[in-house]
Amino acid sequence: MRLNDLSRGASAIIDHIEDREPGDPVALRLRELGFVPGEPVRVVAVAPFGGDPLAVKIGFTRFALRRAEAARVLLRDAA
Amino acid sequence: MDAVVRERTLRAALVGNPNCGKTALFNQLTGSRQKVANYAGVTVERKEGRLTTASGLAVRLLDLPGAYSLNATSPDEAVTRDVCAGRYRGEAAPDLLICVLDATNLRLHLRFALDVRQLGRPMIVVINMIDAARQQGLEIDIARLQADLGVPVVTAIAVRRGGASEVLAALDHPLPPPPPVLPPDADFHAVVRKLLQDAVSRPATASEAFEERLDRWVLHPVWGMAILIALMFLMFQAVFSWAQPLMDGVQALVDQFGELVRGVLPDGVLQGLLVDGVIAGAGTVVVFLPQILILFLWILTLEESGYLPRAAFLLDRLMASAGLSGRSFIPLLSSFACAVPGIMATRTIQNPRDRLVTILIAPLMTCSARLPIYTLLIAAFIPRKTVWGIFNLQGVVLFALYIAGIVSAMAVARILKRGERASEHPLLLELPAYRAPGLRDLALGLWQRASTFLSRVGTIIVTLSVLLWALSSFPAAPAGATGPAIDYSLAGHIGRWMLPIFAPIGFNWQICVALIPGLAAREVAVSALATVYAVGASEADAAAQLTPLLSSQWSIGTALSLLAWYVFAPQCFSTLAVIRRETGTWKVVIIAAAYLFGLAYAASFITWRIALAFGGGPS
Amino acid sequence: MIETAIVVVVVACCSFYWLGRLAPSAVRPVWQSLSRALASVGAPAPMQRAVAGRLGARSGGCGACKGCDKGGGCH
Numbered sequence: 001m002r003l004n005d006l007s008r009g010a011s012a013i014i015d016h017i018e019d020r021e022p023g024d025p026v027a028l029r030l031r032e033l034g035f036v037p038g039e040p041v042r043v044v045a046v047a048p049f050g051g052d053p054l055a056v057k058i059g060f061t062r063f064a065l066r067r068a069e070a071a072r073v074l075l076r077d078a079a
Numbered sequence: 080m081d082a083v084v085r086e087r088t089l090r091a092a093l094v095g096n097p098n099c100g101k102t103a104l105f106n107q108l109t110g111s112r113q114k115v116a117n118y119a120g121v122t123v124e125r126k127e128g129r130l131t132t133a134s135g136l137a138v139r140l141l142d143l144p145g146a147y148s149l150n151a152t153s154p155d156e157a158v159t160r161d162v163c164a165g166r167y168r169g170e171a172a173p174d175l176l177i178c179v180l181d182a183t184n185l186r187l188h189l190r191f192a193l194d195v196r197q198l199g200r201p202m203i204v205v206i207n208m209i210d211a212a213r214q215q216g217l218e219i220d221i222a223r224l225q226a227d228l229g230v231p232v233v234t235a236i237a238v239r240r241g242g243a244s245e246v247l248a249a250l251d252h253p254l255p256p257p258p259p260v261l262p263p264d265a266d267f268h269a270v271v272r273k274l275l276q277d278a279v280s281r282p283a284t285a286s287e288a289f290e291e292r293l294d295r296w297v298l299h300p301v302w303g304m305a306i307l308i309a310l311m312f313l314m315f316q317a318v319f320s321w322a323q324p325l326m327d328g329v330q331a332l333v334d335q336f337g338e339l340v341r342g343v344l345p346d347g348v349l350q351g352l353l354v355d356g357v358i359a360g361a362g363t364v365v366v367f368l369p370q371i372l373i374l375f376l377w378i379l380t381l382e383e384s385g386y387l388p389r390a391a392f393l394l395d396r397l398m399a400s401a402g403l404s405g406r407s408f409i410p411l412l413s414s415f416a417c418a419v420p421g422i423m424a425t426r427t428i429q430n431p432r433d434r435l436v437t438i439l440i441a442p443l444m445t446c447s448a449r450l451p452i453y454t455l456l457i458a459a460f461i462p463r464k465t466v467w468g469i470f471n472l473q474g475v476v477l478f479a480l481y482i483a484g485i486v487s488a489m490a491v492a493r494i495l496k497r498g499e500r501a502s503e504h505p506l507l508l509e510l511p512a513y514r515a516p517g518l519r520d521l522a523l524g525l526w527q528r529a530s531t532f533l534s535r536v537g538t539i540i541v542t543l544s545v546l547l548w549a550l551s552s553f554p555a556a557p558a559g560a561t562g563p564a565i566d567y568s569l570a571g572h573i574g575r576w577m578l579p580i581f582a583p584i585g586f587n588w589q590i591c592v593a594l595i596p597g598l599a600a601r602e603v604a605v606s607a608l609a610t611v612y613a614v615g616a617s618e619a620d621a622a623a624q625l626t627p628l629l630s631s632q633w634s635i636g637t638a639l640s641l642l643a644w645y646v647f648a649p650q651c652f653s654t655l656a657v658i659r660r661e662t663g664t665w666k667v668v669i670i671a672a673a674y675l676f677g678l679a680y681a682a683s684f685i686t687w688r689i690a691l692a693f694g695g696g697p698s
Numbered sequence: 699m700i701e702t703a704i705v706v707v708v709v710a711c712c713s714f715y716w717l718g719r720l721a722p723s724a725v726r727p728v729w730q731s732l733s734r735a736l737a738s739v740g741a742p743a744p745m746q747r748a749v750a751g752r753l754g755a756r757s758g759g760c761g762a763c764k765g766c767d768k769g770g771g772c773h
Contacts, residue, residue, distance in 0.1 A: 025152060025429075026505050028150065029147070029148070029152060031268075032147055032190070033147060033507065033509075034186060034187050036268045044291070044298065045294060045295070045298035045299070045303075045392075046300070047298075047300065047393055047395060047396055048301070048303070048304055048393060048396065049300075049396035049397065050396055052395070052396055052399070053395050053396075053405070053506050055294070055298055055392060059186040059187065060183060060184055060186060060187075061186070061509060062294070062509070062511075063507060063508065063509055063510065064388070064391070064392040064395065064405065064506055064507075064508040064509075064510055065506055066399075066404075066505070066506045069505060069506065069507060348701055348702055348705045349701040349704055349705055352705050352708065352709075538715070542711075542712040542715050542716060545708060545709055545712040546709065546712050546713060546716065549705075549709045
C-alpha cells in the first residue's frame, strides 16, 4: 500500500521510499524530512476540490504533500 | 581602523529549519539594531544585526534563510548552504554557527543540526521554545544532549523578554572547538533516534490534541475554505473601517499645517511650493499610513501564527489548476503587501518555470501602494452605504478590486503554463505548529513598514511633488491669458500631448500628467493629482481636499476606468528592477511590462465603454 | 528676490536627486569634484566622509550581495 491510498485518519508504518528516477530529488527531500522506514504516519486531512494534496503527520510534524509525492511512500500495516 | 574593530567583532550566523523561531530569536538578540537590506521580506533577505554581550564583545549576527537540509533545492537554501560553508562571494565564513532547533520538533530539527555539524565549523545549538516543550510535558536532558552531540547546547524562549539570556552567555565563552563529524554515509535518522532516546522523554500531550482539533476545522474541505474566505474578507473590511478615524485625524493635521504655512508665508512662489507642492503632494499620501499599517498587521499576524501554509494547503488545488503549486501562494500573498518582497520570496520555489510564472503574475496582486489610489477614488465615487445588511459598499468594491487582480493573475498563469508538458510540481510543505504571534515581533515588523513608508514619502514623494509643482507652475501664463495658469505650463503641454493616447480610455490630461511620476511608485500618482489640482485650482477652493474636488470634476466612468488601469498597470520601477535582478534578464522585464500595460489599457477601454453605455460619461 | 532663489535651489536639489537615482553615472563627476573641493578647503572630516560615501554608493545587487547570477538569486 502507498501513502496516497491511506484514507483520512488512518495510520500506517513507512516501509520504504521509492525513487522514481536515479537520485530522485523529491524522494531525497522526503527522506530528509523524516520519511524513513519504521516511522508511523497518519493522514490528518485531505484538501478540498478533489482531495489533493494530503496533510500527513509524521512524528510531531505535519506536512502537506501532493498525491504524486505521497505515492513514493510505501507502507506496511500499523503493528 | 577597520581591522582593529573586525578583530574584536564576532561574526555569528543563525541557521535552522523554517519555523524554528529563528527570526524571533534574531529580533530578541538584536532588537532594533538590525539592518534589513532594502526590503522587508520575512527571511528571504540578508538580515544583519549587531549586539554586545555582557563582557563587551561586539557580535555581528546574520539571520540566514530557513532550510531543511544543506542539500539545497531552492535558491533560498543555496544561500544558507553557501554562507555556512564560507563559499558565499563577498561574505566571509561566520566564526560561529548558531543552530536553532524547535524543542517541540526535535526529530526533524536535530537532523538538520547534524547536517550543519558535518561542516566541522564551531557551532552551538539553541533549543528554542523550551517553554512550549515543558508545557507539553517534554523533558529534555540538556547535559546529555550536549555530551552526545559534542557541541554546546543552550535553551531559549525567543518570544519572551530575556528569553535569550543563555544564548548571550554562550557567546561570551571562548569559541567551541570544531565539532565531531560523522562518516558521510552514516544514517542520520538513526543517530537522531538514538539522541532522542537518550535525552528526551515524551508523554502523550494535551496541546497536541488541541492543535489537531483546530486543524480538523482549519483544514476541513468546507469549513476550512469558509474560514479562509471569512478571514480575507474581514481583512479588507478592516482596512477600510478601522483605519477611518485615524486617517481623518492625520488628514486634519495635514490641513492645519497647510493653513499654518499659508498664514505665515506671504502669497508668492515659496508659499506655492510648500502648500501646493510639498503639503498637497506628500500630505495626501501620508494620510494612508494607518491603512497600510492595518493591512500589514493582518499579513504579519497571519504569517506569524502559522496559518499561511494551511491556506496554501487549501488552495493548492486551485493553484494547480492554474499550473502552479501551493508554494506559489505564499509569495503571492506577500505581494499584497508589496510585489518586491513577494518576488524575492519566490526563491523558495524549486521549479524554475513555476518561479518565473509566479514572478510574472506577482505584480497583479494588489500591493499596498495601490491602496491610496483605490481608497481615494472609492471614497470620491462610491456611496458609503450598507449592502446585504452588514457590508459597507466601499469595502465590497475594494474586495472586488482585489479579486479582479487575483482572477486575472490565475488566468495569466494558466495561459503562460499552457502547452507545457505535464511535469511534477513538488509541494512538500511543512504545516508548522500554531503560535500566538509575539507582540514584540509584530511591533518591530510594523515599525519597519512604517519607517520604509515614511522614508519613501520623505525622499521619492516630496522630491517628485516639488518637481511636478515646478512643471505645473512654469512657465507662467502670459499677460491677458483667460484660462487657468496651469494650462500654459509645461505640465499642461505634456498632459495635452499625451491626451490622444489616453482619451479613448476616458482619462483627462491631469491624469496623464500624474501617470508619469506615478511610474516611480504607484501612490505618487495620488500626490501628483493633488499637486496638479492644487496648482490649477482657483484661490477659493485651493484649500479644498482632493476627494470632493475629484467627485465634482470627474465622471464616474473616468474614475472606474482609472481603477481598472491600476489593477493591471506596472506603474512601479522597483518591481521591474527586482524582476530584472531575480531573473537576470531584461527579456522577462519587457514581457512583464508589455503584457501588464496591454491588459491595463484593454481593461480601462472596456470599463470606459461600458460606463459610457450606461450613461456614466461626462454630463 | 530671496523667495525665488530658495525655490530655484529646492527645485534644483530635487532634480539632482532624481538625476542621481535614474542615472548615477551622470552625477558621479559632481560628487568627485565636490570631494576634491572639500579636501582642498579642509572641510570637517564627517562632511568629507559623507561625500566619499555618496561616491562609493552603487545601486543594484540583492541587498548587500553584489554577485547576482544569471539564473536568478544571488550566489
